Amino acid sequence: xxxxxxxxxxxxxxxxxxxxxxxxxxxxxxxxxxxxxxxxxxxxxxxxxxxxxxxxxxxxxxxxxxxxxxxxxxxxxxxxxxxxxxxxxxxxxxxxxxxxxxxxxxxxxxxxxxxxxxxxxxxxxxxxxxxxxxxxxxxxxxxxxxxxxxxxxxxxxxxxxxxxxxxxxxxxxxxxxxxxxxxxxxxxxxxxxxxxxxxxxxxxxxxxxxxxxxxxxxxxxxxxxxxxxxxx
Amino acid sequence: xxxxxxxxxxxxxxxxxxxxxxxxxxxxxxxxxxxxxxxxxxxxxxxxxxxxxxxxxxxxxxxxxxxxxxxxxxxxxxxxxxxxxxxxxxxxxxxxxxxxxxxxxxxxxxxxxxxxxxxxxxxxxxxxxxxxxxxxxxxxxxxxxxxxxxxxxxxxxxxxxxxxxxxxxxxxxxxxxxxxxxxxxxxxxxxxxxxxxxxxxxxxxxxxxxxxxxxxxxxxxxxxxxxxxxxx
DNA sequence: TCAGCTGCTTGCTCCGGCGCAAAGACCCCC
DNA sequence: GGGGGTCTTTGCGCCGGAGCAAGCAGCTGA
Numbered sequence: 001x002x003x004x005x006x007x008x009x010x011x012x013x014x015x016x017x018x019x020x021x022x023x024x025x026x027x028x029x030x031x032x033x034x035x036x037x038x039x040x041x042x043x044x045x046x047x048x049x050x051x052x053x054x055x056x057x058x059x060x061x062x063x064x065x066x067x068x069x070x071x072x073x074x075x076x077x078x079x080x081x082x083x084x085x086x087x088x089x090x091x092x093x094x095x096x097x098x099x100x101x102x103x104x105x106x107x108x109x110x111x112x113x114x115x116x117x118x119x120x121x122x123x124x125x126x127x128x129x130x131x132x133x134x135x136x137x138x139x140x141x142x143x144x145x146x147x148x149x150x151x152x153x154x155x156x157x158x159x160x161x162x163x164x165x166x167x168x169x170x171x172x173x174x175x176x177x178x179x180x181x182x183x184x185x186x187x188x189x190x191x192x193x194x195x196x197x198x199x200x201x202x203x204x205x206x207x208x209x210x211x212x213x214x215x216x217x218x219x220x221x222x223x224x225x226x227x228x229x230x231x232x
Numbered sequence: 233x234x235x236x237x238x239x240x241x242x243x244x245x246x247x248x249x250x251x252x253x254x255x256x257x258x259x260x261x262x263x264x265x266x267x268x269x270x271x272x273x274x275x276x277x278x279x280x281x282x283x284x285x286x287x288x289x290x291x292x293x294x295x296x297x298x299x300x301x302x303x304x305x306x307x308x309x310x311x312x313x314x315x316x317x318x319x320x321x322x323x324x325x326x327x328x329x330x331x332x333x334x335x336x337x338x339x340x341x342x343x344x345x346x347x348x349x350x351x352x353x354x355x356x357x358x359x360x361x362x363x364x365x366x367x368x369x370x371x372x373x374x375x376x377x378x379x380x381x382x383x384x385x386x387x388x389x390x391x392x393x394x395x396x397x398x399x400x401x402x403x404x405x406x407x408x409x410x411x412x413x414x415x416x417x418x419x420x421x422x423x424x425x426x427x428x429x430x431x432x433x434x435x436x437x438x439x440x441x442x443x444x445x446x447x448x449x450x451x452x453x454x455x456x457x458x459x460x461x462x463x464x
Numbered sequence: 465t466c467a468g469c470t471g472c473t474t475g476c477t478c479c480g481g482c483g484c485a486a487a488g489a490c491c492c493c494c
Numbered sequence: 495g496g497g498g499g500t501c502t503t504t505g506c507g508c509c510g511g512a513g514c515a516a517g518c519a520g521c522t523g524a
Contacts, residue, residue: 134318145297198471383481431481447501
């Protein structure tokens with residue numbers, strides 16, 4: 001049975017290269033192509049055929065979807081260590097979203113041919129991609145649930161905490177979001193409007209929970225936000 | 233390089249067993265366990281540890297998520313040929329949703345050990361599961377977009393068309409949904425309330441677009457619904 | 465350094481759709 | 495075949511949050 005492979009008992013880590021030897025990882029990376037994009041670049045656009053798989057090394061991607069009437073939503077942010085456009089592994093697929101860099105960003109890209117070759121050599125990669133896809137499915141399903149049953153303020157609190165967990169650093173001012181995040185961005189991410197987000201943040205600032213400025217947010221009282229997110 | 237496998241150039245079909253020889257498929261099926269559930273049975277519950285992977289053969293599953301405040305949403309329906317609880321392949325995971333049968337339903341279930349064994353033998357299965365996960369990701373992301381930018385009536389039209397495409401048959405009355413589908417179900421699926429769905433369906437019935445009764449809907453003018461879904 | 469662009473704030477108005485209540489329809493089972 | 499439970503309809507009132515307008519603030523680049 002020449003196609004047989006022994007997988008370990010379980011898979012627990014979620015990283016793209018989980019379960020693959022370090023020197024093999026570097027071989028895989030060398031089979032891709034490293035590219036640096038400046039802030040605001042578009043890596044791919046919704047509706048275009050998917051040709052490449054991307055792994056973010058530094059920086060961040062904003063994955064957004066456009067509705068026919070022009071309204072935009074943010075599907076998620078792709079942080080270092082995460083992949084996107086996995087659908088490129090399958091032919092004749094359109095990209096479901098648009099990816100733009102937020103801040104200067106380094107990625108590694110692989111063509112479909114490379115992906116198929118390395119997946120053939122390391123079947124574990126398909127497992128890792130499956131794991132990542134299931135995690136995102138869980139994430140968006142939870143947000144879908146929140147969108148239907150929770151109030152806007154609660155969703156904004158959750159969103160800010162989520163982003164804070166993934167991309168922030170402590171300063172004397174509080175926990176600072178690592179990238180430029182406008183009121184409009186938060187609105188697009190939580191399914192509301194710029195005006196409503198602005199009113200909510202102003203209110204929180206008055207209460208001393210956050211400190212913010214133009215495209216900049218620092219959380220000074222995360223506990224207050226957690227309480228709001230949990231109890232409504 | 234004993235672990236090397238040659239994958240074909242591309243993967244186009246989405247079925248769980250796509251790309252696997254027929255007699256090997258029957259071996260895989262024999263390694264699982266066939267179970268018949270009567271209508272309304274609960275296969276698994278949100279929050280429980282994931283232990284088994286399910287493939288629906290006949291009937292249908294309703295995947296739902298419960299919010300802490302008691303409100304429920306329908307994530308999706310799982311139709312024949314589709315799998316669910318793929319997360320069972322990974323240890324220490326909680327199930328993100330609850331699955332209940334809608335009508336008498338036959339499934340095949342595999343334990344984690346079986347899944348790992350057959351995925352080791354047929355790496356193509358991981359690819360197929362990845363494909364399925366990416367399709368669902370696309371589906372829920374589209375619905376997430378719709379939920380934020382579209383009106384309720386438009387979303388109900390889309391939902392009804394979606395369900396119609398997957399599970400309906402023609403009768404002299406129109407295109408009949410194959411299973412019991414209440415106003416409440418449609419509300420849970422579209423992120424609105426029983427009352428609003430009832431008002432919308434009454435309106436459509438007056439216009440002659442549908443014909444409906446208790447837990448029963450038949451579409452008599454699909455084109456009208458498509459127009460509504462497309463143009464808002 | 466200042467102009468201009470882009471993002472942010474806030475008052476006001478309006479409305480889609482939620483929630484309740486009460487009655488009606490339908491189905492199933494005893 | 496009738497009673498009870500469940501699903502559905504519809505009137506009414508209310509309100510969260512969308513949308514608009516007008517002005518303000520802060521960054522950036524020439």
